[in-house]
Amino acid sequence: MDKAWMSKNGLSHEYEAGVESFLQFAMQNANDPNEIPFPCTRCGNLQMKDVRTIRAHLCCNGMDLTYHTWIWHGERSTVKNPMNDSDQVGPDEHKYFAEETIDMVHDAYDSYAENPSQFHKILEDAEKPLYSGCTKFTKLTALVKLFNLKAKYSWSDKSFTDLLSLLGEMLPDHNELPLSYYDAKKSFSALGMNYVKIHACPNDCILYRKEFEDLSNCPICGMSRWKLGNNSVVNEGIPAKVLWYFPPIPRFQRLFRNKEVSKELTWHADKRICDGYLRHPADSPAWKVVDQKWPDFASESRNLRLAISADGINPHSLMSSAYSCWPVVMITYNLPPWLCMKRKFMMLSLLIYGPKQPGNDIYVYLAPLVDELKCLWEIGVDAYDAYRKEYFSLRAVLLWTINDFPAYGNMSGCVVKGYQACPICGEETYSTRLKHSRKILYIGHRRFLPRNHPYRRQKKAFNGKQEFNPAPKPLTGLEVLERVDKINYRSGKMSGKLQREELETKSCWKRKSIFFELEYWKHLHVRHVLDAMHIEKNVCESLIGTLLNVPGKTKDGVAARLD
Structure with missing residues (x-):
C-alpha cells in the first residue's frame, strides 16, 4: 500500500487523497466505525473516535510518520525472525507488533543470544494471541498499549491491577492477559533492556562501586548505606539511595544489528548534503574539529558522535520542587535529523532517583557513564554491522552536554x-x-x-x-x-x-568537570550548550510580557522603575 502521502504537505491533493484512502481502509477493518484509533501526531492511536473526527485531526495535526505499519487499523505486520533470514507472515501466526515492540524483541534476542531456546520460549509466550481466535492483539501488543495508557494518564499501580483484573473477567476464558501489575511487569521485563542498580550515599558523596563496593557506611560522611526505619533502625539490604544505570554499549551494538538502522547510522557520511549550510551537527565546526584532530576516528563513518542531556523532573506530575528525579538521556548524532531526536533513539543512560537533586555532586553519578565513554574512545568494542554483514571496532566521542542554565553549572x-x-x-x-x-x-x-x-x-x-x-x-x-x-x-x-x-x-x-577525564574533552571548542526550550520560554516570555505589558508577566514594576 502506497504511504508516500503521509509525508506530503497537509494542504496538497495527494495528502487529502491519502487520508481518504486510509479512512476507507480503516472502515473496512473496523469492528465499530465509531471507535477507530486516532493516528495523528497528537493522539498517537491512544484515543478512539468516528471517521469524521479522525479526518479533522489528520488535516489539522498531520499523520504520525512513525506509524509505518497500520497495525491498529487492520494491516498485517511483517516481523523478521531474528533467528533466521526468513519472514514469517500469516493470519495464523499473530505477528501484530508495533515498531517499538519489534525493537524490544530484537533487543531481547541479543540479550539471550547465548541461549536460543530460552529466547524462543519467551518469544512464543509474547506472541500468543490474547485469547483463542483473537486476530487483533497478542499478549505483548496488548500489554504495550495498556502500559502506554498507564503512563499517559498517570494510573497508579493499584488502579492498573484493578483494570487488568476487570479486563480478564470480560475477556473469554483462558485468555493470556496478566491479572495484576506485578505479573504484567514480569512478562514485560523479560523483553526489556538490562540495567544495573548501584547503591549511592544519601548525601551524594560516593557510589558503592569499585573500592567502595563492600562498604556499609559512607567513608566521607559516615551515613549508613542502608535505609533507616522506625527508631533509626537500619534495614539491612534496603539501600538508602539507588542509581539506575542503563549501560549504553550493548544498545549501541544492537543498533547495528538492525539493517535499516545500521544503514541510517552512516547517513552523515553517505547522504548528507555538504553545501555550507548548517542543518545538522555534522555541518558544525565542533564536528570538524574531531575529524581534523583524530583522522583515524573520522575514517570510520560508523563511529558514533554523542551528546547527553540532564535535567530534573518531578515524576509525580506536581508543580513542586519538593521532589526531583534526574534522568540523563543520550542522543546519537550519526542519524539524520528526522530520526536522531525520535524517542526510539533517545537512550536513557542514567536515572538518579530523588528525592533531593544531586546539584554540583552530579559528577558522582556520571562516573559509570564516563568510564564506558572512555572505553568507547580508547579501546572500542566489537560490533556486527547487519547492513554490510561484517564485524568492526565501534568507537564513540561525546561532543557536548545539553542543559538548562542551572544544570549547565x-x-x-x-x-x-x-x-x-x-x-x-x-x-x-x-x-x-x-x-x-x-x-x-x-x-x-x-x-x-x-x-x-x-x-x-x-x-x-x-x-x-x-x-x-x-x-x-x-x-x-x-x-x-x-x-x-x-x-x-x-x-x-x-x-x-x-x-x-x-x-x-x-x-x-x-x-573540575568529570568530563575532563575524557582524553579529547579539553580539545573541544564547545563542551556544554544551553537548550533552546528554556531560552524561548523564560527569556522570550519575559521580553514579550514586558513589551506588551501582560499582567503578571511584565518585569516593569515599581522596584524596576525605582532602580
Whole structure:
C-alpha cells in the first residue's frame, strides 16, 4: 500500500487523497466505525473516535510518520525472525507488533543470544494471541498499549491491577492477559533492556562501586548505606539511595544489528548534503574539529558522535520542587535529523532517583557513564554491522552536554549565579546589585558591538559612560582545565556546607568537570550548550510580557522603575 502521502504537505491533493484512502481502509477493518484509533501526531492511536473526527485531526495535526505499519487499523505486520533470514507472515501466526515492540524483541534476542531456546520460549509466550481466535492483539501488543495508557494518564499501580483484573473477567476464558501489575511487569521485563542498580550515599558523596563496593557506611560522611526505619533502625539490604544505570554499549551494538538502522547510522557520511549550510551537527565546526584532530576516528563513518542531556523532573506530575528525579538521556548524532531526536533513539543512560537533586555532586553519578565513554574512545568494542554483514571496532566521542542554565553549572563546574555568572565573560563579567529589586544586573553588553559602533560612544541612553573595552574571549578547554585542575572540591551535601565559604570567592569555577577525564574533552571548542526550550520560554516570555505589558508577566514594576 502506497504511504508516500503521509509525508506530503497537509494542504496538497495527494495528502487529502491519502487520508481518504486510509479512512476507507480503516472502515473496512473496523469492528465499530465509531471507535477507530486516532493516528495523528497528537493522539498517537491512544484515543478512539468516528471517521469524521479522525479526518479533522489528520488535516489539522498531520499523520504520525512513525506509524509505518497500520497495525491498529487492520494491516498485517511483517516481523523478521531474528533467528533466521526468513519472514514469517500469516493470519495464523499473530505477528501484530508495533515498531517499538519489534525493537524490544530484537533487543531481547541479543540479550539471550547465548541461549536460543530460552529466547524462543519467551518469544512464543509474547506472541500468543490474547485469547483463542483473537486476530487483533497478542499478549505483548496488548500489554504495550495498556502500559502506554498507564503512563499517559498517570494510573497508579493499584488502579492498573484493578483494570487488568476487570479486563480478564470480560475477556473469554483462558485468555493470556496478566491479572495484576506485578505479573504484567514480569512478562514485560523479560523483553526489556538490562540495567544495573548501584547503591549511592544519601548525601551524594560516593557510589558503592569499585573500592567502595563492600562498604556499609559512607567513608566521607559516615551515613549508613542502608535505609533507616522506625527508631533509626537500619534495614539491612534496603539501600538508602539507588542509581539506575542503563549501560549504553550493548544498545549501541544492537543498533547495528538492525539493517535499516545500521544503514541510517552512516547517513552523515553517505547522504548528507555538504553545501555550507548548517542543518545538522555534522555541518558544525565542533564536528570538524574531531575529524581534523583524530583522522583515524573520522575514517570510520560508523563511529558514533554523542551528546547527553540532564535535567530534573518531578515524576509525580506536581508543580513542586519538593521532589526531583534526574534522568540523563543520550542522543546519537550519526542519524539524520528526522530520526536522531525520535524517542526510539533517545537512550536513557542514567536515572538518579530523588528525592533531593544531586546539584554540583552530579559528577558522582556520571562516573559509570564516563568510564564506558572512555572505553568507547580508547579501546572500542566489537560490533556486527547487519547492513554490510561484517564485524568492526565501534568507537564513540561525546561532543557536548545539553542543559538548562542551572544544570549547565552542575555539569561544567562553573558559577551560574552571583556577580560572575556569565560562563563566557567569567571574571570579566560586568555586574551590579539593584537596590530595590534586590537582584544582580548584568551590563556591559556594548563590548560585543563592533569597535566603531555609535552605541559605544553614547552615555545618556546607557550607564552614563562610554564603552571602549574589547569583548572578552571565551576560554579554551585547555585554559579551563588549567584553572580548575587544582581546585579541591569535596563531594557530598555535608561537605558542601563546610566549603560554602570557599566557593563564595571571586573565582568563577567551583570544581573540575568529570568530563575532563575524557582524553579529547579539553580539545573541544564547545563542551556544554544551553537548550533552546528554556531560552524561548523564560527569556522570550519575559521580553514579550514586558513589551506588551501582560499582567503578571511584565518585569516593569515599581522596584524596576525605582532602580
